[in-house]
Amino acid sequence: MTEHLMLLAPSGNRVYAADAPRLAAAELRALTVGFGLAEPDVLTTCIAGVDYLSLRTGDELTSWEVRVLSQLSAAYALYRREGDLLAPVALQHPDRYPSDLVTIQKYQGKTNEQWTRLLLNVTAAATATPDRLLDGTLRVLDPMCGRGTTLNIALSLGLDVTGVDLDSKDFQAYSAFIKTWMRQHRLKHSADESSLRTDGRGRGRQLRIEVAASKDDHKAGRTQRVIYLSTDTTDLDGLIRPRSVDVIVTDTPYGVQHGSHGDRLARSPLDLLDRALPEWVRTLRTGGAVGLSYNRHVAPRDELAALLVTHGLTLVDGDPDAFRHRVDASIDRDLLVARKGR
Template identity: 45%
Template sequence: MLPVTRYAFLVSPSHNRVYAQAAPALAVAEMAVLAERAFEGRLRDVGTTTLGGLPYVTFTLDDAARPDTAGTDLALLSALSSAYALFVVDGDGDDATLRPVTRAAVDLFDSDLLTVQKYAGKTNEDFTRLLVNVTVAATDRPRDLAGPWTTRPDGARRRLRVLDPMAGRGTTLNQALVRGWDAAGVDVDQKDVEAYATFLRTWLKNHRLKHTAGLSTVRRDGRSLGRRFEATVGATADEYRAGDTIAVELVNADTVRAADLFPAGHFDAIVTDAPYGVQHGNRASGTRGAGGRSTPHDELTRSPVPLLTKALPGWVRLLRRGGAVGISWNVRVAPRAALEDVLRDAGLEVLGDVRDDAAPDPWHGFEHRVDQAIQRDLVVARKPR
């Protein structure tokens, strides 16, 4: 009989009080996705409990000590968005004790890469990490979450590649960078692209990391498609000198033209936080109602559905077969069924599709309140192989 270990992790405190209230339930939903996708049924009994007045998520894991799985298992648990401290639980009930577990070092860079940026409308970095995690877990290589590398069909190793086609000021790009993944983004707002370029160059210099960074113009058929910020960075000086670098780029362009900016099948995961329709509206051209160029004939709407309908075919072209798309949005401006229909129409398979015979869980446990006007949820879909 395989050994079974019971674990508990302390849920990360959040500076956002509303998100802190939702965090335990979101952590359980994230764990349920990983249990299904990355642990192949070996992780079970996911739930919450209060110990010493603090919220913990508890679960059991079969065969955690096997040498061929233990390192990857620990890295997967260490990568969870809300795991603050991990423990083995010894005993039961009032006699239970918590034995600390040293987490795997899955992040290559300091956490201030994720937290130091402050601006109105920034998505909570813990939620962005959750969205990235469940999207990568939905791919045909879910255990890639454990490290920076993925293996190509020919056996060669390369870094995981993540695209945010509505990147704003780069919250998703930073989440990918801190994990050692190549990251790319598109955003129509030139000020956001310039702000991100300034931030990342300053951060790299302040941390004395070997890197290159610069802005250039993207051209095709003699026409300018927008400005492109590109950076390459080494986690260490030796890795940089050896050419073992992480690539980050952000292009100032309309997201509906994303397929013109990158090679087809280039990305493993596409992750984006759709505009919530509160501060900004959306146009099918890809332009948000404020801060960017507009197309006069595009009707301004609070719903992201018209924009996604036009943009998703291009995004899907950039996604490798077996890759996944994860989108978060405000359910107050668009029902879940509408986003699922758009994803299906683009040729993707929706995970947890309630129209299938399979039970919809665990993909329907992420809806939560952000503020009075925003009730956020996420949907994930996979490109067939």
Template identity: 55%
Template sequence: MSDYLVLVSPSANRVYAADAPRLMAAETEQVLGVPATVTELAGVAYVGCAAAAADIPALSGLSGALAVFEHEGDLLRPIPLQRSEIYPDDLVTIQKYQGKTNESWTRLCLNVTNAHVTTKGPRRTVLDPMCGRGTTLNTALLLGYNAVGVDIDKRDFEAYELFIKTWLRSHRLKHTIATSHRGTRLDLETACDKDAFTAGNTQKITYLRTDTTALDGFVPKASVDLIVTDTPYGVLHGSHAGRDLSRGPLELLDAALPGWLRTLKTGGAVGLSYNRHVAPTDDLAQLLDGHGLQVVVRDTFRHRVDASIDRDLMVGVRAGRN
């Protein structure tokens, strides 16, 4: 075991940047299962922990990791990053629009939820059942996962279709992509290079334009390993919930979870980013418990987004039989 310090990447979002070191320390504890602390050296924030050399890929893949150092006395020895990204990171950074979830937070949610998944298989599949313009889908693709997204909004579906087609062409990646004639389903298959595509080492993304509370017949049973999504925040994000604004987030989740959970494998996990102002933590935990999920992460990643959004992450795991 050695002492490592992870330099926290700067963020253009000043509010999130203030909390990023603390959030990444909590992420480290979830992903590696070891204590982590925030350390300042010469006024610069690092996340520190004791870990093995085999943990370098996990440290490199933390949501805000800019560089990794081995800490020896007063010296920092740079350690080459071992990234899991297989595509250029502009896949998740280039899109800019009002209401976009911070891509660092999306990656943290994926990392923490994935840390609690015990399913087996060569490549995991992520479901975002309220995916909007696809930040989770693109982050999953970047990290080597398959992904399924669901959203009923036609504008978001079309915006994602335009973006991903343009991005694939601009990076000259071999791919197949098809949209149904009614514009309700997009299927993408691609790979990080031509050789991988030819060998069948590909990733798939499916985007379904449908009601998230009615997934039966759209997403196969027990086909996804983790579900990660932004629940309605009660403000701008409230429109990403199947567009039924007459229901609060807890009522919507209560209606949607049975369908979501039918898609989840045994050993899978659900990670929900939520606004504590409109979905109190105890109520959300009780709701997940009532749907057969064991809550394993709560009250750990709380941070302020703005005056109306007090954001946190809750993770529940599914045990037993599908």
């Protein structure tokens, strides 16, 4: 039996950090199932006062297995245990841009970046083509993207991504941030902001970005695209091509008010999802998956699951409490993943 120990990245969120080992173990199980790997025995252990995730396998980890492990949202360092000693195993971190792309933005109500990345990983692993998460061809949609945490994480992983949000303040905040960030890091890029119109009808505004991680990537044409549509997520006809997206991941409204905008969110997101899901599913490829982060206090799991099934999706099996964790007294956060029929 071979044992590897994974050191988890620290989280800026104290509450999330307390649940990080358990959530990382659940994420690891989802990835091993999705990528068809042998599931290791996973448990948490403490060595010299430091917590690790212990992975026990029958053989040495292959390069491919290390690459999948490197995708974990909380993966920081990996070691092979040799008696009382730990031998470093190099992780193949997928991040293509400096980490401040996803950490520098601070505002009330921002979702923890590790949770957003976990949601993307688990949803991608549930698709018919999980390898696209690793080779850069996965196409991501966040149909309620707010100030763009999902957009930045997808960008950091080398993926093309589209975001949708009706809130013009969030759109302008993201546009200002990403343009400034790309200039400060001297990245080769284009960023075009314009009115969004189809058939002579005003639909809002749009931001279209093309960026390369390095000058060599730019010369070789290895660029990524970020599109932000400031429009109604329940009316996407003519804006996003049918069957063009591999994964849809989003934070549903948690039923609490964040930030300074005066709009009061509806207590339950179920009515909004019922109107939006037909538009979202239409953009999803066969074999693609939808991953929703939600608050159990305002969206009971059984009701949300029934809604996804009603709109033609198949729930992905798993422990219904594997990813459940408390954010604060008003938010009992969880995720639910469903797949579009093959």
